[in-house]
Amino acid sequence: MIELKQVSKTFVSKKSTVKALDNVSIHVKKGEIYGVIGYSGAGKSTLIRCVNMLEKPSEGEIDVNGVSMTKLSTNKLREARQNIGMIFQGFNLLKTATVYENIAIPLKLTGIAKTEIDERVKKYLAVVGLEAKADSFPSQLSGGQKQRVAIARALSHEPDVLLSDEATSALDPETTESILSLLLKINKEFGITILLITHEMHVVQKICDRVAVMENGKVIEEGKVIDIFSKSTTDTTKKFINSLFPEDIPTEVLNSLNEQGPVIRLSFVDHSTGKPALAEVAKKFEVYTNILSGNIVQLKNEPYGRMVIHLQGIQEQTEAAITYLEAEGVHVERVNL
Ligand SMILES: Nc1ncnc2c1ncn2[C@@H]1O[C@H](COP(=O)(O)OP(=O)(O)OP(=O)(O)O)[C@@H](O)[C@H]1O
Numbered sequence: 001m002i003e004l005k006q007v008s009k010t011f012v013s014k015k016s017t018v019k020a021l022d023n024v025s026i027h028v029k030k031g032e033i034y035g036v037i038g039y040s041g042a043g044k045s046t047l048i049r050c051v052n053m054l055e056k057p058s059e060g061e062i063d064v065n066g067v068s069m070t071k072l073s074t075n076k077l078r079e080a081r082q083n084i085g086m087i088f089q090g091f092n093l094l095k096t097a098t099v100y101e102n103i104a105i106p107l108k109l110t111g112i113a114k115t116e117i118d119e120r121v122k123k124y125l126a127v128v129g130l131e132a133k134a135d136s137f138p139s140q141l142s143g144g145q146k147q148r149v150a151i152a153r154a155l156s157h158e159p160d161v162l163l164s165d166e167a168t169s170a171l172d173p174e175t176t177e178s179i180l181s182l183l184l185k186i187n188k189e190f191g192i193t194i195l196l197i198t199h200e201m202h203v204v205q206k207i208c209d210r211v212a213v214m215e216n217g218k219v220i221e222e223g224k225v226i227d228i229f230s231k232s233t234t235d236t237t238k239k240f241i242n243s244l245f246p247e248d249i250p251t252e253v254l255n256s257l258n259e260q261g262p263v264i265r266l267s268f269v270d271h272s273t274g275k276p277a278l279a280e281v282a283k284k285f286e287v288y289t290n291i292l293s294g295n296i297v298q299l300k301n302e303p304y305g306r307m308v309i310h311l312q313g314i315q316e317q318t319e320a321a322i323t324y325l326e327a328e329g330v331h332v333e334r335v336n337l
Pocket of ligand 1: 044
């Protein structure tokens with residue numbers, strides 16, 4: 001549905017040259033929610049802005065729903081953009097227009113008949129749960145409500161693709177949850193393909209099917225969210241995942257525990273793997289298992305858990321326990337400093 005082929009973007013000014021995108025290739029499939037995560041300056045905004053040609057790539061090709069965006073004339077590009085909705089961190093609503101008008105005005109500009117506009121505004125305000133706010137002005141709405149208006153405005157053009165540029169970054173945690181649920185709902189109900197950029201792993205965890213991790217303009221890891229969680233290879237990706245599993249074990253405690261037996265980090269997909277395997281360890285081997293921290297997060301399609309455990313016992317037994325856990329499909333990492 002969205003394909004970036006070897007896309008690069010270089011910003012050149014008198015003072016500097018910045019390669020914001022460096023040979024990026026990703027393929028977002030029809031109907032999926034695809035996340036791009038990275039720290040500030042990684043190139044995420046440039047990437048998403050290239051998809052609808054708000055930014056023109058220096059090299060490479062971009063296809064959206066079979067249309068080669070990089071080759072379109074200005075007129076054709078305007079047409080193609082109708083098929084690509086976009087929502088922003090700052091909502092981008094017209095302050096002096098009502099909620100109704102914020103959705104209706106852009107529709108009018110595309111030449112849609114008045115009755116059809118009225119139908120669409122009402123339909124999509126209902127989808128985002130804001131029928132009662134049609135006559136309100138943006139200043140009378142909360143941040144979450146403003147983002148809902150922006151989502152209704154994007155949907156009213158009935159696009160195949162929705163681009164989300166840090167749409168929840170300015171919202172509190174509870175409102176973020178409700179907007180993420182809304183994005184899931186519209187993805188499911190309308191089959192809209194969603195490409196989102198974020199710096200919050202929580203957003204990827206909750207709603208994405210696949211994810212690309214960006215650093216210095218490059219995609220450094222890419223794949224199904226569950227695979228990135230369980231098999232990440234780069235420090236940057238690990239840091240993003242670790243943000244969901246705070247461990248906070250003081251250095252002194254860790255050092256003193258390691259003297260009495262290994263401290264290990266277990267990760268597992270599905271509840272059925274981690275905890276039962278640990279219970280078996282306690283039965284089968286002469287080791288005491290002491291849980292130092294643990295958390296299970298719900299990914300879009302499956303749960304993923306992590307625990308930090310201290311195994312106390314003679315080395316032969318603790319090593320046998322680790323081998324057993326690995327054989328049971330639990331990923332084991334030693335926690336040393
Ligand atoms: N119009 C521009 N002119 C010059 N440099 C730019 C321009 N836009 C972005 N850059 C540079 O390109 C790099 C990538 O920026 P980009 O905004 O795409 O990153 P980002 O991952 O979205 O970060 P943030 O979350 O902070 O916006 C940065 O070094 C930035 O300074």
